[in-house]
Structure formats: structure tokens, C-alpha cells
Amino acid sequence: MTNNTELLRFTTAGSVDDGKSTLIGRLLYDSKSIYQDQYDQIKETSERRGEEGVNLALLTDGLKSEREQGITIDVAYRYFSTPKRKFIIADTPGHTQYTRNMVTGASTANVALILVDARHGVVDQTRRHAIIASLLQIPHIVVCINKMDLVDYSQEAYDKIQESFEGFAAKLDVKDVHFIPISALKGDNVVNRSDQTPWYEGPTLMYYLENVHIASDHNFIDQRFPVQFVIRPYSDEFHDFRGYAGRLAGGVMKKGDDVTLLPSGFTTKIKTIHGADGEQDEAFPPQSITIELEEDFDLSRGDMIVRANNQPEVTQDIDVMMCWFDNTKALKEKGKFALQHTTQNVRCVVKEIRYKLDINTLHRLQDDKEIKMNDIARVSLRVTKPLFIDSYRQNRITGSIILIDEVTNNTVAAGMII
Amino acid sequence: MDYNLSHIKELEAESIFIMREVAAQFERPALMFSGGKDSILMVHLAHKAFYPAKIPFPLLHVDTGHNFPETIAYRDSLVEKLGAKLIVGSVDEAIESGLVTEEKGFNASRNMLQIAVLLDALEKGKYDAALGGARRDEEKARAKERFFSHRDEFGQWDPKNQRPELWNLFNGRKNMGEHFRIFPISNWTELDVWQYLAAEEVELPSLYFAHERDVFEREGALLADCEFISKKSDEIVKKEMVRCRTIGDMTCTGVWRSTATTVEDIIEEIATTRMTERGGRTDDKRSETAMEDRKKEGYF
Numbered sequence: 001m002t003n004n005t006e007l008l009r010f011t012t013a014g015s016v017d018d019g020k021s022t023l024i025g026r027l028l029y030d031s032k033s034i035y036q037d038q039y040d041q042i043k044e045t046s047e048r049r050g051e052e053g054v055n056l057a058l059l060t061d062g063l064k065s066e067r068e069q070g071i072t073i074d075v076a077y078r079y080f081s082t083p084k085r086k087f088i089i090a091d092t093p094g095h096t097q098y099t100r101n102m103v104t105g106a107s108t109a110n111v112a113l114i115l116v117d118a119r120h121g122v123v124d125q126t127r128r129h130a131i132i133a134s135l136l137q138i139p140h141i142v143v144c145i146n147k148m149d150l151v152d153y154s155q156e157a158y159d160k161i162q163e164s165f166e167g168f169a170a171k172l173d174v175k176d177v178h179f180i181p182i183s184a185l186k187g188d189n190v191v192n193r194s195d196q197t198p199w200y201e202g203p204t205l206m207y208y209l210e211n212v213h214i215a216s217d218h219n220f221i222d223q224r225f226p227v228q229f230v231i232r233p234y235s236d237e238f239h240d241f242r243g244y245a246g247r248l249a250g251g252v253m254k255k256g257d258d259v260t261l262l263p264s265g266f267t268t269k270i271k272t273i274h275g276a277d278g279e280q281d282e283a284f285p286p287q288s289i290t291i292e293l294e295e296d297f298d299l300s301r302g303d304m305i306v307r308a309n310n311q312p313e314v315t316q317d318i319d320v321m322m323c324w325f326d327n328t329k330a331l332k333e334k335g336k337f338a339l340q341h342t343t344q345n346v347r348c349v350v351k352e353i354r355y356k357l358d359i360n361t362l363h364r365l366q367d368d369k370e371i372k373m374n375d376i377a378r379v380s381l382r383v384t385k386p387l388f389i390d391s392y393r394q395n396r397i398t399g400s401i402i403l404i405d406e407v408t409n410n411t412v413a414a415g416m417i418i
Numbered sequence: 419m420d421y422n423l424s425h426i427k428e429l430e431a432e433s434i435f436i437m438r439e440v441a442a443q444f445e446r447p448a449l450m451f452s453g454g455k456d457s458i459l460m461v462h463l464a465h466k467a468f469y470p471a472k473i474p475f476p477l478l479h480v481d482t483g484h485n486f487p488e489t490i491a492y493r494d495s496l497v498e499k500l501g502a503k504l505i506v507g508s509v510d511e512a513i514e515s516g517l518v519t520e521e522k523g524f525n526a527s528r529n530m531l532q533i534a535v536l537l538d539a540l541e542k543g544k545y546d547a548a549l550g551g552a553r554r555d556e557e558k559a560r561a562k563e564r565f566f567s568h569r570d571e572f573g574q575w576d577p578k579n580q581r582p583e584l585w586n587l588f589n590g591r592k593n594m595g596e597h598f599r600i601f602p603i604s605n606w607t608e609l610d611v612w613q614y615l616a617a618e619e620v621e622l623p624s625l626y627f628a629h630e631r632d633v634f635e636r637e638g639a640l641l642a643d644c645e646f647i648s649k650k651s652d653e654i655v656k657k658e659m660v661r662c663r664t665i666g667d668m669t670c671t672g673v674w675r676s677t678a679t680t681v682e683d684i685i686e687e688i689a690t691t692r693m694t695e696r697g698g699r700t701d702d703k704r705s706e707t708a709m710e711d712r713k714k715e716g717y718f
Binding site: 005077235249252276285325404409410 | 421422423424425427428429430431432434435438439441442466467468469470471472554555561562568577578580581582583584585586587589591592593604605607609610691
């Protein structure tokens with residue numbers, strides 16, 4: 001019950017029947033995050049539907065049509081905490097619009113939970129989830145081999161799945177993969193250690209989530225400060241105050257640092273850093289701060305403050321891995337869109353679709369340039385004015401973009417800069 | 419290197435980022451203020467986000483006319499302290515002008531009437547973004563809400579067709595006549611709110627602390643006895659030590675048996691309670707999807 005707990009965001013992915021909702025229900029229930037009135041409500045609903053026992057999966061169904069159809073349509077966010085950490089679950093559905101939802105949940109996650117049914121092993125869906133986790137650079141992956149109770153807690157079944165996943169993951173850009181044999185339904189190795197799996201010596205899922213090292217998931221090396229908003233009080237007390245507000249996207253910023261302003265290229269020093277609790281000597285991601293510079297230059301939203309000797313690439317041509325979200329039309333070459341990158345709003349044209357990625361096999365389909373909803377493709381874009389970019393691998397904030405349809409105003413694609 | 423933010427400070431940084439994004443992307447934002455702890459938190463965060471400048475948007479209060487008097491007193495003193503601008507949308511006036519019609523009967527509430535009054539106030543003020551203190555942990559329909567939530571020209575929410583939100587990138591583009599609801603504290607839980615308000619020593623309305631009040635029971639919830647609710651013959655008023663866990667209209671906000679007189683007591687109480695905070699809200703109990711139905715029409 002202290003204030004010094006860390007925040008861990010994780011995403012769950014699984015197909016319709018692999019017990020994802022049950023696992024989330026189990027985490028919430030065993031960590032005592034389900035309230036009595038919520039429990040009573042789902043118990044009553046389970047009984048009315050004639051289901052056996054209390055269906056914990058109902059906890060994650062929010063919308064009327066989801067309850068009617070027994071499916072999850074949209075990303076749902078769930079919260080629970082233990083004395084060590086506070087957790088945010090982005091629960092993403094595994095079927096329709098799966099890529100769109102998974103990518104959305106994955107974009108801010110520290111950890112991806114991938115569920116595998118112990119009876120079926122690694123299937124297409126598992127590979128798809130792993131590819132997306134790798135594309136979105138989720139730092140940690142946990143493969144939960146679920147329904148161990150239905151394979152008699154067999155170590156052989158577990159080993160076979162681990163081997164098969166590792167064989168496939170070798171082709172991916174994933175750093176940290178863990179395997180845990182669980183039964184979400186019975187509770188084995190979720191919060192409490194199971195006595196059915198004496199051959200398993202690793203942590204329970206909850207222990208893993210509470211202890212995985214996430215402090216270095218941000219980039220603390222390359223200073224990047226996109227100017228979000230300029231604060232001018234125009235009051236007697238702060239007559240000449242000109243503060244640049246924003247959220248530090250990378251690096252550690254210290255008072256007195258020599259900095260370069262982009263795009264102008266002027267150099268100056270950091271005079272003061274105002275944080276949420278007043279002045280501070282240094283700032284680090286993901287803090288929201290307001291800074292004053294030694295000298296006043298013309299600097300506004302969309303500009304960036306960086307270290308003189310460590311600058312992002314400044315360019316109008318970017319290459320991205322793009323996930324297409326729009327179900328009303330396909331992505332085409334020469335298409336024009338609004339583009340958001342950090343705090344910049346520009347326009348772009350699709351110069352070239354280089355290839356489509358087969359999301360089950362990782363094959364590059366160079367002859368298939370029909371990019372429809374849920375497809376992932378490598379695309380070259382030309383933008384109307386220079387952006388200050390890093391590769392997504394280096395920085396998830398300065399390396400990501402979204403595309404917006406200028407007629408419907410819908411967000412139609414997400415891109416990771418290569 | 420060990421640069422670590424506590425979860426509360428990370429949530430604070432996220433909310434401040436969202437508020438600044440609103441100030442940058444919209445022309446006429448307004449902050450919906452109910453006098454409850456979540457909107458008090460919102461005002462506190464907005465103050466930090468733009469310091470040393472003033473909060474660059476007015477507070478908008480939809481006054482049902484059935485408020486706890488303590489709420490109005492608190493609201494007025496806060497507005498004065500911050501030098502903020504206050505806009506009031508009045509349900510009383512809306513009934514008089516015929517914009518809405520009062521519900522009748524024992525469960526009559528002005529809860530639904532607030533929707534039309536809110537939409538009317540947003541339209542009159544030409545507000546293009548309304549910041550609200552709703553949280554995803556409160557209620558199952560709210561769990562699916564975005565930070566930037568698009569509303570069509572009728573103020574309606576289309577939960578099945580929401581814009582995906584990725585990374586730190588928020589798409590606030592819209593057509594004429596449409597607006598956005600913005601929820602900067604989406605990721606906070608009830609406990610986070612209290613821990614933060616305690617740590618920041620924010621002054622709170624007296625209603626949140628245990629006090630003696632005339633109450634009566636209805637469908638398992640405890641309601642404050644007042645002139646706005648007609649009681650049935652078997653509903654007996656008695657004095658009890660209670661406090662509010664949420665503050666809304668007197669007709670639908672349940673009170674809570676409690677002895678918590680300090681913020682620390684409240685945190686302890688919430689950490690051990692087995693009931694959700696909206697468990698006492700009779701407006702949510704009208705049906706299983708009461709919140710979703712109201713939100714689609716333009717509720718907070």
C-alpha cells in the first residue's frame with residue numbers, strides 16, 4: 001500500500017477458446033481485484049444463461065453486443081494491483097480486427113502474454129501474435145501454455161511447445177521470452193504455485209509480472225524533447241515567462257545542458273526544468289515537464305530540443321512497417337494522408353509499397369501489393385516537411401507514426417520507422 | 419542508471435500530457451466539473467499542466483438543481499481560488515424552457531436530463547472538446563473508452579467504431595459540429611485517485627468524509643433523505659454515520675456506512691472494501707447496460 005509501486009502495462013493475446021478471458025478473470029480474482037457486486041452480477045448472468053459455475057470470462061465483456069455474441073470486439077483495459085506493482089492490462093480480442101487491436105494494445109506494453117492451448121500447441125494465431133509483439137518491440141514476452149490440466153500436466157507436452165515456439169522465435173526480433181505452464185481455469189501457476197507441475201522450476205505468472213525488470217524499457221540515452229505546447233502566462237508575476245511544455249521522449253535532460261533546437265539548428269542551454277512538483281535539476285522519460293531556455297528563439301509545437309552531439313535524423317523520406325486498419329478501402333501507392341509523428345502534424349504521400357508481410361510465415365510477398373485491413377506492409381512515404389526521426393527499435397516514441405484519412409478523419413494506419 | 423517513476427507519478431505525467439495535447443489540438447475546450455473527487459483531481463492536474471499560466475479552459479458544471487449544497491459551496495470557492503471561469507448548464511432552466519421534461523415517480527431522477535443540458539451547453543459555447551474525469555475502472559462500458567473519444571454531430575458515441583490509439587499519438591481531427599470527449603485520467607483507479615489526493619494534500623468536499631445524516635434504504639443502496647426524493651411508505655428514515663464514495667445528483671448517489679474521517683481512513687477503507695464505488699449508484703442499476711446506453715446518447 002505504498003506510493004512507490006511501478007506501473008507495468010501488459011497486453012494479452014489469444015484466440016477465441018484458449019482461455020484468455022478466464023486467465024484475466026483468474027488474475028483479477030486471485031489478486032482480490034474483483035469486487036463483490038461485480039462477482040454477484042456475473043454469477044447472476046452465468047446462472048441466467050444456464051452456464052456451469054461462475055464464468056470469470058464475463059468480467060471482460062463490456063459492451064452489449066459483446067455480451068450478446070460472447071466475443072470481445074474492442075481493446076478493453078483492466079486494472080489490478082499488488083503491493084509491488086500496479087498493472088494495466090490491454091485485453092485485445094483474437095479474431096476480427098485482430099491486428100488492429102493487438103497493435104494498439106502492444107504499442108504501450110512492457111510485456112506481451114501469449115496464450116497457447118497445451119492440447120493444440122503453436123498454431124497460426126500464436127505465430128501471428130509473436131510477430132506483432134516483435135514488430136511492436138514489446139520488451140518481454142511470456143508464453144503461457146494453458147490448459148495444462150487437460151494434458152495431465154505433462155512435461156513432454158510443455159517441452160514440445162516450448163521447443164516449437166523457440167524454433168519459430170529465432171527468426172524474430174525478440175529479446176526476452178519466458179514460458180510458464182498454467183491452468184487458468186484451475187489456477188495452477190497463475191498466482192499460486194502448482195503442485196501438479198513439480199518438474200517446472202520457474203516463477204508463477206504473477207511472480208514474473210511483479211518482478212520482471214522494466215526500468216530500462218525507456219531510452220535514457222538519446223535526448224529527445226518534442227515541444228508540445230508553449231506556455232506564456234502574460235501575468236504580472238510571470239511577465240517574460242516562456243515555457244516549452246512536453247513529455248521527454250528519450251534521454252536524461254539536465255539543467256545547464258547544451259542543446260540544439262530543430263529545425264532551426266540554433267544552440268542554447270537549458271535554464272530551468274519545471275516538473276509536476278516544481279523546479280527540478282533533471283528529467284527523464286516519461287516525465288511531463290516545462291523547460292525554459294537561456295535565450296528565446298522562435299520555437300513552437302512540433303519542434304524538437306536535442307543534444308548538440310546526438311541528433312535524430314532530419315528527413316522528408318521515411319520507410320516504415322505499416323499496419324493498415326481501414327476496412328473501407330485498401331492502401332494504395334500515391335495515396336495521400338495526414339500524418340502524426342510526435343507533436344508534428346504533416347501530410348504524406350505513399351511513394352511505394354515495397355512488400356506485404358505474410359503474417360503467418362514472415363515471408364515477404366513482393367508481388368502482392370493489395371494492402372487490406374489487418375495487413376502489414378513495408379512502405380516508403382514522402383512527407384511535406386522534415387520530421388525528426390529515430391528508428392522504432394531505438395525509440396518507440398520518436399520512431400512511430402499514424403496516418404489519418406483526410407476525408408473521414410479516421411486513424412487508418414500505424415507505422416514503425418525502420 | 420536508475421530512473422524510475424512511481425506508478426502515481428507516471429499516471430500524473432500521462433494525464434498532464436493529455437491535457438496539454440487538448441490545449442494544442444482544440445480551439446475551445448471546456449472541463450466538465452461535477453464537484454466530485456475525479457473532477458477535483460482533473461482541475462488539480464490542469465493547474466499543474468499549464469503552470470504558471472492559468473488553466474486555458476473554463477469549467478463547465480451541469481447543475482441538476484438536486485445537488486448536495488456542500489458541492490456548490492466547494493465549487494464556488496475552488497473557482498474563486500483558481501481565478502477560473504465557470505459556466506453552468508442548469509437543468510431547472512431546461513425544464514422551464516421545455517428543453518427537457520421531468521421524470522415522475524419514486525425513482526424519478528434528473529440523471530438522464532443532464533444529457534440534453536450538457537449537449538445544449540456544449541453547443542451554445544461552441545466547445546469542441548469536453549474534458550471529463552471518467553475512469554476505465556469505474557464501469558464496464560467505460561473500460562472501452564478512449565482518451566480522445568469522438569462524438570458525432572448529435573453528441574453520440576459509437577463504441578464499435580472507435581479510433582485506435584497508439585503510443586503517444588492522439589488524433590483529434592473532426593468535422594464541423596462534431597466534438598470530442600477527453601478522458602485524461604482514464605488509467606487511474608479509485609485507489610490511485612485517493613492516494614494522489616492524499617499525497618498532494620488537496621482539499622476535498624466534506625461529503626467524502628463520514629458524517630451523520632438522515633438516510634433510508636432502497637434496493638440495497640442507502641440514499642440521503644431530501645426533498646427531491648419521494649419515499650415509499652415502508653421506507654424509514656434514520657440517522658447514520660455515512661459518507662459519499664461518488665458525488666452526483668442527490669437522487670441517485672448512494673451514501674455509504676463509514677467511519678472514515680480522514681483521507682488516510684478512506685484509503686484504508688477502499689483498499690479493503692468488496693464493493694465497487696458505483697455500487698451505490700441507482701442510475702447504473704436501471705439495466706445491465708445502463709451506462710453504455712447513456713454514453714451512446716452523450717452522457718459523461
